Amino acid sequence: MPGARGVIFDFDGVLVDSEPLHARAFQDVLARYGRTLTDEEYYANYIVYSDREVLERLLPSGEALEAALAAKVRRYQELMEGGVPVFQDCLALLARTDGWRVGLATGSIRHEVERVLQSLRIHDRFAAIVTREDCEKGKPDPEPFLRAAWRLGLDPRQCVAIEDTPGGIRAAKAAGMACVAVTHSCPRESLVGADVVVDDLSTVHLAAVLPR
Structure with a gap:
């Protein structure tokens, strides 16, 4: 739609x-299987992948994959209880998205x-929410961003993606979107392509x- 603009976080x-x-x-969870994963390894190599994709890469030959997946979800939920x-900088940007x-x-x-x-009482700010369940492929594939743009009724070229990882940037650019990257998770020098x-x-x- 001419003149319409979207931002996808x-x-x-x-x-x-x-x-x-x-x-x-x-x-x-990996410790239960005698595996280790350092913070540095996670941020450098696995941050963009889904739980299943991470565990497929780290557990040999799919060892106990489904049980490990369920355990990871449970452990994450336990940690979230805290x-x-x-x-806050993202909330500040979100507050300036009128129009x-x-x-x-x-x-x-x-x-x-x-x-x-x-x-956070911000659910209603989002006209489209695309999660893992909605996509056959996750980032760095562009599918999540393309689906979000479609649900917003916009051409991807009318959208700005807000990302924090190299894989997320690749997904946004492959979708045809402009991309803003923030250094919350990765060093500036790794955020190539934004x-x-x-x-x-x-x-x-x-x-x-957005391109003019």
Whole structure:
């Protein structure tokens, strides 16, 4: 639609500081199988993948995969009970999206995402929420962003994606979107391919990111 604009946020690492909880949950579960995963390894190699994809890579020949998946989800939920820190700079940007169609595209599962959004009282800010259950392929494939744009009724070229990982950036650019990357999770030098890289999302002017 001419003149319409959209902004599509990632969830983990952009809106909420949940990546340390994911890393801890993986570490606790993998330890039961005699495997280790350092924080550095998680952030460098696995942060963009779904739970299943991470465990497929780390458990040999699919060893106890389904049981490990269920255990990881349970452990993550236990850790979330202690509360998930929110990135205030993302909330500040979200508060400045009047006139924009706002979506969310994440590899997390729906009930986890919606519980957090409801607790923050921002669920209604999102006109489209795409989670792991909605997609055959996750990031770095563009499917999550393409589905979010479709649900917003927009061409991907009318959308700005907000990301925090190299894989997320690749997904956004493959979808044909402009991309803002924030250094919440990864160092600036690793966020190659983003149109804009910032340390603080509250400084972002969305209209300046979209191609004219």
